[in-house]
Amino acid sequence: MFCKAFRVKASTAIKGSDRRKLRADVAAAFPSLNAEQLAELIPNKEELNVIKIYTHKGEAVTVYANGRNPILFEIEKALYPTVYTLWVYPDLLPAFSTWPPVLQKLAGGADLMLPGVVVPPSGFPQVERGTLCAVTLLGNRAPVAVAAAAMSTTEMLAAGMKGKGFAVLHTYMDHLWEYGDKSCPPTLAPLVADPAENEEEAEGKKPGNSFSNDTPQHVDIGDLSLKEQNSSAIVMGKEELNENRAAETAEDDSTGAQQDAEDSRTPQEQMDALFNQCFLHALKCKVKKSDLPLLTSTFLRSHMFSCCPAGQQLDIKKSSYKKFSKFLQGMQHQKILQVKELAKGVESIVEVDWKHPDIKAFAVPEGFSSASAAQDNKSEDREQVYHAPEIIPLYGVSAKMMPLFQDSGHKKGSILSSSEVRNIIINYVKANELVDETNKNFVKVNAVLCDCLLDKSEQDEISHLKWDDLLSRCLERLQPLHQVTFFGQEPIVRKGNIEPIDITTAQRSSNKKVTIIKNLELYGLDPQCVASILQQKVQASTTITPVPGAKDRVQVQIQGNQVHHLAKMLLEEYQLPRKYIQGLEKAPKLGRKK
Incomplete structure (x- = not known):
């Protein structure tokens, strides 16, 4: 769910009454927590924030953060603990263990398959389908993932430990974990020794065993190599695992007092x-x-x-x-x-x-x-070479347009590109057999299309629409959005259509003209830098002033009508598309040479 970056909509401090209600909801969801643990998880006086986010799939999620770390997240009124919470209360959920290399697959968005689950000698905890569970790594009781069981314990064993075992919701190293302080899982000794541990004990423990209780340390999962093979790669053989541990131990022994701090850093x-x-x-x-x-x-x-x-x-x-x-x-x-x-x-x-x-x-x-x-x-x-941002128009599904998009699995707030919208509409028309048999350029308007795309005055008059008209009406009625990707940065999705760079001219005292440029920041341009370059090119004074009526926005003002120089800079040097620049027609007309 959080394997890709999410969008934060709002972040506010939680009120006292909401704090008490949250504590009651947590107590109902996790009855194993006692009053002291509840007060520690949801404190009375410490900072507690509620954060509204949208995942990369458009799902609305509420996150509760204590200080810097997210402690709980809520989806459709169901509460789930984060890994930060489970590290404090490792026995909050029934736990299932897997091999360390599997974690990178889980963090990448994969679900946990049953062949990757380690069967302990004491047997699995008894869970039903849909039960919230924790996923741990072999040899460490600290959970690294939160998942819902895809089948009951009985069904898992009956299936011969084949198929999908758990639908993963959140993991260590995903973007929800990154939203916190990015701490690593603690090393917690298993309550019951793992089978691999027992075999190692029978063979004799090595002094540098990485899971030794005498020398606790963090498990650095990011350094574990994941072999990209078929499903057999998920369950690494015990011999190979022991070799990896021995290699790590030898490497640790070779470093130490002889090396300085610089060399020992990762x-x-x-x-x-x-x-x-x-x-x-x-x-x-x-x-x-x-x-x-x-x-x-x-x-x-x-x-x-x-x-x-x-x-x-x-x-x-x-x-x-x-x-x-x-x-x-x-x-x-x-x-x-x-x-x-x-x-x-x-x-x-x-x-x-x-x-x-x-x-x-x-x-x-x-x-x-x-x-x-x-x-x-x-x-x-x-x-410095300026890279023009990549701007892609997007469309959000509104409540009125929901009936037209729900068959394709989308809901209110889903974000789509124009090509995705086009494909969904074409598939809907074909699935409902709405193409006119006599003229395939027209589409018959059924009840859903009528409610979504026609005005009240048109509903009794229009029974057919041309394909182009159908698609354009659909795009007009969707919520406009746009995605901006600046060079070397993550894409940003904003509501509405992007505002163009606005160039205007105005009269000042003594009949002097000035050129004013706004919205440079929206395209990754530094107003101070643009003003300095313009000042050098046209040898005219420039100033940066706040935009009237707009908070925290600035505009560049330069003496004279400099629209011609601005057009050359923005279009030729910065390679910005003309459609994103407004006011180029205000350039002074060059006089004819005699």
């Missing part, structure tokens, strides 16, 4: 350290107060990349943050800077605390200097 930790270094370097040497507000994408592309040491490369996907916005959230929690959404879906850095101890204590690495960094910053701004 690649992920090294990338995190590199991001922190480039971040502090950019703030200390490149960003000035006059540059604010600064688009976060511009900060990464034009400032942090240029601070990266030679031979190394910043890659947010290889860090623990996975997204640059998550990295900046962490820096914001440390109160180094403040990030705001000045335009919907476009974040900017609005404030930096240059007196923060981390910035003051940062030492510029060898090979860099403050003066050269400032010079590099200017040249980087000039040479």
Whole structure:
């Protein structure tokens, strides 16, 4: 459910009455929790937020977060614990164990098949179909997934442990887990030893056993290799598993006191350290107060990349943050800077605390200097290649259009592309045999099409529609949305049609003309950068002012009618499509040469 990024609709602090109701709902859903545990899970005074999200499939989910970590999520009035909650209360749900390599499949969106479930010597817990269960890894009682049983325990055994065993809802390493502090599962000893553990004990335990109770440690699932074979790859043989453990143990023994801290870090930790270094370097040497507000994408592309040491490369996907916005959230929690959404879906850095101890204590690495960094910053701004965002129109299914789309499995709020809408309509017409037999260019209007696509004045008059008219009417009545994908970032879905870059001219005192440009932020353009480039090109003064009547929006104003220069910059240099620019016709007409 959360294997892909979700969209946050709203996040609010929960009220006292709602907090009490939530505690009562949790007590009813999980009766094994005592009063003290309930008070710990749903505290009276600590911060508790309710977050409304939409999954990548358009499903509405309510998430409850205690501090930073999501603790519960609710789907259609049913409550489910997250892995963060299950790590505190590991026995909250009946648990089934699987092999460690299976976890990456589950985190990628796969359900847990019965061949991948380990049968303990004490037998499975007794569950019915639909029972909420926890999934653990062999040798560790800390749950790594929340799933619903696809069949009862009796049915699993009767099926010979074949087929789908559990429908997975949420896992460690998915996007709901990423929304929290990204901590790893604790190491909890199994209540009953696993069969593989028993065999190891019979053979004699090795001193460096990774599941030893004497030296608890986190299970780093991300480093386990998953062999891409057929279904047999899911259940790894015990010999191979023992070899992997022995190899890990030998590797751990080979490292240690002889190696310094730099060498012992994982690649992920090294990338995190590199991001922190480039971040502090950019703030200390490149960003000035006059540059604010600064688009976060511009900060990464034009400032942090240029601070990266030679031979190394910043890659947010290889860090623990996975997204640059998550990295900046962490820096914001440390109160180094403040990030705001000045335009919907476009974040900017609005404030930096240059007196923060981390910035003051940062030492510029060898090979860099403050003066050269400032010079590099200017040249980087000039040479940086702008990538126009990819903009795709989308359509949301409204309540009125539901009858037309429910047969295809979609519901209110589902998001579709124009081609998907077209295919659904064509399939609906063919399935209901609505193509006119005498003229296949026309479609017969049945009761559903009549209610969804015709106005009241048309319902008694129109009995047939042309294919083009049918499709255009359908698109007009769906909720308009659009998806914007900026270079190197995750797609952003916004409501409505995207506003074009608006270019206008106005008269000022002494009959002077000025050119005003709005909505640059929506296309990933930094207004401050555009103003600087225009100022150099046309040798005219520029100013950045708030947009009248719009909160947290700015506009660029430049002396004279500069529409011609703007058109050349936006169309030719920035490669923006003409349809997203409004006001190009206001360019001054060139006089005829005599």
